[in-house]
Amino acid sequence: xxxxxxxxxxxxxxxxxxxxxxxxxxxxxxxxVLQVWDIRLVLGLLLIAIGxxxxxxxxxxxxxxxxxxxxxxxxxxxxxxxxxxxxxVQSLPVEQTHVLFYLPLLGTPISAxxxxxxxxxxxxxxxxxTIGFPVAFxxxxxxxxxxxxxxxxxxxxxxxxxxxxxxxxxxANDLQTTVDAQRIRGFNWSAGTTGFLSRxxxxxxxxxxxxxxxxxxxxxxxxxxxLRGFGTSRRTWLRDLAYDRTDLLVIGAFAALLVAAxxxxxxxxxxxxxxxxxxxxxxxx
Amino acid sequence: MSTLTMQRNNLWEVTSRTxxxxxxxxxxxxxxxxxQLPIPGSTVSVRPAFALVPFFGYAFGPIVGFFxxxxxxxxxxxxxxxxxxxxxxxxxxxxxxxxxxxxxxLYLARWVNGDLRQRAIGGAIAGAIGVVIGFMFVFxxxxxxxxxxxxxxxxxxxxxxxxxxxxxxxxxxLVYAWEPVKAQLGR
Numbered sequence: 001x002x003x004x005x006x007x008x009x010x011x012x013x014x015x016x017x018x019x020x021x022x023x024x025x026x027x028x029x030x031x032x033v034l035q036v037w038d039i040r041l042v043l044g045l046l047l048i049a050i051g052x053x054x055x056x057x058x059x060x061x062x063x064x065x066x067x068x069x070x071x072x073x074x075x076x077x078x079x080x081x082x083x084x085x086x087x088x089v090q091s092l093p094v095e096q097t098h099v100l101f102y103l104p105l106l107g108t109p110i111s112a113x114x115x116x117x118x119x120x121x122x123x124x125x126x127x128x129x130t131i132g133f134p135v136a137f138x139x140x141x142x143x144x145x146x147x148x149x150x151x152x153x154x155x156x157x158x159x160x161x162x163x164x165x166x167x168x169x170x171x172a173n174d175l176q177t178t179v180d181a182q183r184i185r186g187f188n189w190s191a192g193t194t195g196f197l198s199r200x201x202x203x204x205x206x207x208x209x210x211x212x213x214x215x216x217x218x219x220x221x222x223x224x225x226x227l228r229g230f231g232t233s234r235r236t237w238l239r240d241l242a243y244d245r246t247d248l249l250v251i252g253a254f255a256a257l258l259v260a261a262x263x264x265x266x267x268x269x270x271x272x273x274x275x276x277x278x279x280x281x282x283x284x285x
Numbered sequence: 286m287s288t289l290t291m292q293r294n295n296l297w298e299v300t301s302r303t304x305x306x307x308x309x310x311x312x313x314x315x316x317x318x319x320x321q322l323p324i325p326g327s328t329v330s331v332r333p334a335f336a337l338v339p340f341f342g343y344a345f346g347p348i349v350g351f352f353x354x355x356x357x358x359x360x361x362x363x364x365x366x367x368x369x370x371x372x373x374x375x376x377x378x379x380x381x382x383x384x385x386x387x388x389x390x391l392y393l394a395r396w397v398n399g400d401l402r403q404r405a406i407g408g409a410i411a412g413a414i415g416v417v418i419g420f421m422f423v424f425x426x427x428x429x430x431x432x433x434x435x436x437x438x439x440x441x442x443x444x445x446x447x448x449x450x451x452x453x454x455x456x457x458x459l460v461y462a463w464e465p466v467k468a469q470l471g472r
Contacts, residue, residue, distance in 0.1 A: 026370045034429050066365060073367075081436035121431065132368020156299055157352070163308035164315075164356055171312050200454055203333040207317065207455065208462045211337065214313055216466055218305045225301040 009138030012057030018247045019139045019147040025052070028254040029131045035265035038274045039120045046123050048257075049130035056134040063137065074125040082108070082118045089113040089273065098275075098283030112279035120273065141165040146237040155235045163221075171214055178210045296346055296390065303345070307352035310341035314357030315364055334361075335448045336455030338379055339412030342387035343456065344463060350383025354419075374425045382419030382448075386411040401464055405457035412452035420444055 009015045014022065029049065036042055086108055089097060097111035139147070145162025149155050182205050243251075264270035317334030338357065342350020358379040359369035369376075389411035390397050396407025423441055426432045432440075 023370065026368065030370070030373075037431070066367075069365060070367060077432070077436075077440075080439060081432050084435035084439055085433045086435075117431075124430070128371050129367060132371035135368045135370060136363045136365075156304055160304040160308050160311075160352060161356060163304065164311045164360060167308055167312035168316065168360070171309070172316050175316060197450070197454075200333055200451060204455070204458060207333055207336075208458055210317075211313060211340075211459060212462050212466055214309050215306065215463065216470065218309055219470065222301050222305045225305065230301045230304075231299075 006062065006137060007140055008058045008062050009056040009134060010140075012055065012138060014052070014056040014134050015138045015140075017250065018241050018243050019143040020151055020241060021243075021247045021250055022135050022139050023147060023151065024251055025254050026131055026135055028251075028258045030128050032254070032258045032261040033124050033127050035261045036124075036270045037120060037272055038270050039116060039123070039276070040274060041264075041270050042120055042123045042127065045257075046127040046130070049127040053130045053133055056138040058133065058137045063133070066133075066136075070126075070129045074122060074129065077125070078118050078122050081121065082110070082114060085114065089117050098280045100279070100283050112275050112283045113273065115279060116275045117273055141168075143239060146239045146241060149237065150241050156231060159230075159235065171210075174213060175206070175210050178206055178213070182206060182209075296388070297348060298346075299348060303348055306341065306345045307349045307356070310337055310345075310349060310353035311355075311357035311360055313337055314353055315360030318357075318361035318364070332448060333451050333455060335379075336412070336451045336459065338383040339386035339415050339452050340408065340456045340459045340463075342383035342385070342415065343389050343408045343411050344460070345387070347384045347387030350385075350387035350415075351380040352383070353380075354378075354383035355380030374429060375423060378420050378422035380419075381422055382412075382415040385415035385419050401461065404464065405460040408456040408460040409453045412456045413449055416445055416448045416452055420448070 007015075029045075033042070033045055036045060083103070083106060089111065097109070097113045099109045099111045100115065102109050142162070142165070144165060145158045148161055149158035153161070187205050261270060314334050314337045317337065318332065338350060338354040341353040355376050358376040359373075362372060362376070363369040386408075389407060392414075393407045393411055396403045396410065399407070420441060423444070424434070424437050426437050426440075427434055
């Protein structure tokens, strides 16, 4: 069972950046996108995200399924939001919108504005997911701890993040061993069962032994850390991180984008929905 | 040391034990998140793995619980490719569940200090309280993502129902399974 994060972007331009750059860019970009509602500007941000994503060199064939899940998740979220909103768009009541049609059965009005809002939301989510993918596949798993520590996370917790990634392969193996051991005893982990409750109960013979064994086996790790004086003095890291000029340029560019979005948001330039005129004309016919 | 014998003043202690339990819990949560059972017609699943968040909080303290929820959810998103930071507010919500469950000695002292049956029931109660309160943090999507309150409420209800089912069933089982092992290890 391969559960460990896959370092698919190894060797790419983005993977050669300081890992802190990828983490900071996600934070800067997400807060940029959150302030922009003009679909034209959101499209621009999406294109920036796509360019950034392509620089990670992540092979498409390895992540097709991941993207499929992302599209389905985002699509469902947007559809649910559109239906539940009942035609209202931000602060605009449905009476002031330009209705295109009504959804059958539900009767929810779909207006030029609500359609624009749905597409804008879809693009916003896509942009954020696109920026997030390189963090998943273009950062070496062993770099997360030191990267978060250098970003200000207390060293014990940063080491905890490191330890979490180190435990992934071994615990995944333990899970597989437990599944195999239970199979020998007649338990079928992959057998179809009906109903959520029965499927939940079906997971108990695997989940419980795996968890208890993992916790019991932690004693050796705890003793090893104590014997090495964990937490008694300031810790150093094997990997030394240092920004180069390119790293600083990338961070600066995304920071500038955030500042621009913030100014645009406060001035009202980018924080309002822009409905394409052709949709409004379509509603008028 | 576990929260089941913790005093109020050492609930926030960070030792090597805290870090190791937190890392194990987060890794297990991330790994088991692949075994989600989807609820038809929704973006949410019944997640057996989620029971680990309130369990680790209840058993090992609020810091462990918060770490397991926060980092574990991020790890799960990382493995799936969504990216650890994309849904950072959902990761915080998961962390809050573990944190609130870990504070059980403060508001469920009678159950936490009772016999094994009472401690198991206390785990379910602490987990349920954690789920209901902790996931309220997802309403930040109304401000951050512009999602309507109604849509967020729909999502919240789906998440809470799914995770409540898993928590109420699995946390007492985990407590029952862990307590004898803990006694054997002398913890």
